[in-house]
Amino acid sequence: xxxxxxxxxxxxxxxxxxxxxxxxxxxxxxxxxxxxxxxxxxxxxxxxxxxxxxxxxxxxxxxxxxxxxxxxxxxxxxxxxxxxxxxxxxxxxxxxxxxxxxxxxxxxxxxxxxxxxxxxxxxxxxxxxxxxxxxxxxxxxxxxxxxxxxxxxxxxxxxxxxxxxxxxxxxxxxxxxxxx
Amino acid sequence: xxxxxxxxxxxxxxxxxxxxxxxxxxxxxxxxxxxxxxxxxxxxxxxxxxxxxxxxxxxxxxxxxxxxxxxxxxxxxxxxxxxxxxxxxxxxxxxxxxxxxxxxxxxxxxxxxxxxxxxxxxxxxxxxxxxxxxxxxxxxxxxxxxxxxxxxxxxxxxxxxxxxxxxxxxxxxxxxxxxxxxxxxxxxxxxxxxxxxxxxxxxxxxxxxxxxxxxxxxxxxxxxxxxxxxxxxxxxxxxxxxxxxxxxxxxxxxxx
Numbered sequence: 001x002x003x004x005x006x007x008x009x010x011x012x013x014x015x016x017x018x019x020x021x022x023x024x025x026x027x028x029x030x031x032x033x034x035x036x037x038x039x040x041x042x043x044x045x046x047x048x049x050x051x052x053x054x055x056x057x058x059x060x061x062x063x064x065x066x067x068x069x070x071x072x073x074x075x076x077x078x079x080x081x082x083x084x085x086x087x088x089x090x091x092x093x094x095x096x097x098x099x100x101x102x103x104x105x106x107x108x109x110x111x112x113x114x115x116x117x118x119x120x121x122x123x124x125x126x127x128x129x130x131x132x133x134x135x136x137x138x139x140x141x142x143x144x145x146x147x148x149x150x151x152x153x154x155x156x157x158x159x160x161x162x163x164x165x166x167x168x169x170x171x172x173x174x175x176x177x178x179x180x
Numbered sequence: 181x182x183x184x185x186x187x188x189x190x191x192x193x194x195x196x197x198x199x200x201x202x203x204x205x206x207x208x209x210x211x212x213x214x215x216x217x218x219x220x221x222x223x224x225x226x227x228x229x230x231x232x233x234x235x236x237x238x239x240x241x242x243x244x245x246x247x248x249x250x251x252x253x254x255x256x257x258x259x260x261x262x263x264x265x266x267x268x269x270x271x272x273x274x275x276x277x278x279x280x281x282x283x284x285x286x287x288x289x290x291x292x293x294x295x296x297x298x299x300x301x302x303x304x305x306x307x308x309x310x311x312x313x314x315x316x317x318x319x320x321x322x323x324x325x326x327x328x329x330x331x332x333x334x335x336x337x338x339x340x341x342x343x344x345x346x347x348x349x350x351x352x353x354x355x356x357x358x359x360x361x362x363x364x365x366x367x368x369x370x371x372x373x374x375x376x377x378x379x380x381x382x383x384x385x386x387x388x389x390x391x392x393x394x395x396x397x398x399x400x401x402x403x404x405x406x407x408x409x410x411x412x413x414x415x416x417x418x419x420x421x422x423x424x425x426x427x428x429x430x431x432x433x434x435x436x
Contacts, residue, residue: 050212051217
């Protein structure tokens with residue numbers, strides 16, 4: 001197992017695990033962070049997925065797109081957390097901190113404030129809806145791909161995204177009205 | 181990317197991308213993964229080693245307890261009887277090893293109701309010399325009923341003790357007249373448990389079934405003959421985990 005660390009990348013064969021993680025690790029962390037909305041959960045999800053991947057690296061490393069495979073593992077881990085902790089995790093009626101976004105004093109600050117508000121609202125979405133939104137808008141996946149990843153029909157994935165967007169829009173407009 | 185018409189989708193995408201930069205970075209993910217796998221493998225190895233040690237200790241314990249039971253049974257046997265004195269002169273065979281003593285199959289035809297003595301395919305002819313005995317106490321289940329463990333307890337005995345059991349059964353009549361005739365509900369006819377005596381002989385394993393519960397029948401069944409239920413032979417092998425706490429006929433058995 002340790003010997004693999006010193007091995008050079010094997011070209012057409014699977015890349016060395018350490019090298020691959022060095023290249024893709026931060027992107028995976030970013031994806032997991034956007035997906036979970038929490039730095040600790042993101043690290044846990046990525047670490048769990050990479051531990052599983054490492055144990056089967058000879059097979060996973062040889063597939064066409066190991067990154068897609070690992071991302072899928074992260075999504076599955078996230079959804080299973082949701083299942084495990086769904087009693088504890090319930091979307092709150094009012095997003096925490098959404099109203100505390102920095103006031104828009106300039107273009108950059110306005111964008112930042114808007115990002116903060118959307119981010120806080122995304123935290124109120126149920127985990128599966130949030131995953132659908134992230135896969136659609138952060139990962140640019142088609143609804144068919146999202147359906148495959150989330151183990152549901154394409155139409156279900158589409159309606160999840162649309163429902164989530166509708167909920168976000170309503171909440172944002174409500175907050176905008178309250179701010180005035 | 182999002183539907184071009186969906187302005188709000190683009191807004192969400194921008195927000196997610198902007199916030200993605202807040203994600204933790206530069207973590208030693210690969211080395212942690214390797215460390216976790218190493219730890220997982222060590223735990224697996226440790227678990228496997230623990231199981232091996234437990235099995236080894238269990239085997240030694242079974243061997244030791246078999247020897248202890250041997251002594252206990254000798255003390256229990258009818259003191260001063262001519263039979264016992266005669267047997268004292270029989271040279272002791274080596275005590276059974278732990279492997280030999282675990283001769284009770286996890287499941288056995290005796291566990292299936294209705295219990296029929298005709299199901300004994302390899303019954304013991306009581307004139308056959310025996311070289312060892314394993315007593316297996318089984319739970320008897322009703323048709324369709326399922327139970328995780330059918331074997332309740334077992335005990336191993338050496339050649340001398342095995343022969344003592346055979347000799348104690350041999351002179352018994354077909355029925356013990358001191359036992360009452362029970363009338364019971366149909367669901368209580370079949371015994372809830374029974375014991376299989378598995379004797380080692382030159383021709384292989386031969387069995388006697390011992391029935392002491394239910395209300396249909398009681399005694400020692402060899403497949404071709406029935407011997408009445410008496411306390412003396414029972415005392416020789418009903419020890420430890422093979423000793424039932426109760427049984428319809430045991431409760432009414434004189435001298436038990």
